[in-house]
Amino acid sequence: MTAVSPKATGIHHVSITVNDYERSRAFYTRLFELLGGQVVMDVVGAPHKHEGCRMMLLAAGTFMLGVWEAAPEHRGRAFDRYSVGLHHFAIALDSRASIDEVHRRLVEAGVEILDAPAEYPYAPGYYAVFFSDPDGIKLELVHM
Incomplete structure (x- = not known):
């Protein structure tokens, strides 16, 4: 076996x-x-x-x-990414241009942008944008 x-x-x-x-x-x-x-x-x-x-x-x-x-019984509670539980999640995209385009559309839609598209020092070539959903949950779109 x-x-x-x-x-x-x-x-x-x-x-x-x-x-x-x-x-x-x-x-x-x-x-x-x-x-x-x-x-x-x-x-x-x-x-x-x-x-x-x-x-x-x-x-x-x-x-x-x-x-x-x-x-x-739990509705109305505020999300706190620094409490125990989810901090944020990231979705990988196919290119920097895709991140820039989605960022542009998020801004047009009035979505709260936490950090604009940029290279971040987490890893070589790490390019990301960070934003919040309606409950304040942090989301990230990333390309490496």
Whole structure:
């Protein structure tokens, strides 16, 4: 019998929880359209807990994002990326020009830009833009 050597191939998806589902639904649908992606699921009665809550799944390239409606008892809580939990997530793009174009469209849409497109010292050739979603969750688009 041959031993199996498991090997990760990447992150399949990240899921976030949002206060105002409709507001976030519109934001993430538009963002993923800009990235060449789409909504692949949008349901009421999410399949795990809080059956009355809504959930959507979006896909762009090999990345998927789940957006969950907060349970009623948790709605209204502010996101704090320096508390335990998610700090931010990054989506890889195919070129610097793509990052610049998406940045331009985000600015046109009134999205809060945290850090404009630039080279950052995290790794050689690291080019990124940082911005916030409607709940203040930090997002990054990066090309290396």
